[in-house]
Amino acid sequence: MVKFFLRTTALPLAARKLAQAAASIIGQSIADEEIIYAFDLALFEACANVVQHAYEDGGPGEVLIILSVQKGEFFEAEVIDWGKGFPDYPVCIKNAPPEAERGRGLFIISQLASDLEVRRDGVMTVLHIKMDIKGNKWKHCE
16 A cells, blocks of 8 residues: 655645645546546535635645555545544535535535545544545556
């Protein structure tokens, strides 16, 4: 398994570039553009949640993505922040009502990923996204 660590300040543009960098890394191994797009969207939603919700006082804080690739099988990302976390665990993941202006991020991620887990690990909030990818969707090993 290969791991990558990407970290930045939890500000909108920086977090977006972080998600794009992780998707670009995955793009080196995945042949299917739809999978790369889905992963980019999932990471965008996860990073946007950190930017919008994790840090209230004392500045924007940081966001870390730990990206793991097990070629031919799956890839996964842990999106980590050191902010306030969720009010309750386990986190209830459901779609927002049609009239809501927010609240769909985790639901969108859950629909794109093979597996999604949100947990508190000490002072960190960890959002774990896994995407199982089988068959010819991987680029050929050289």
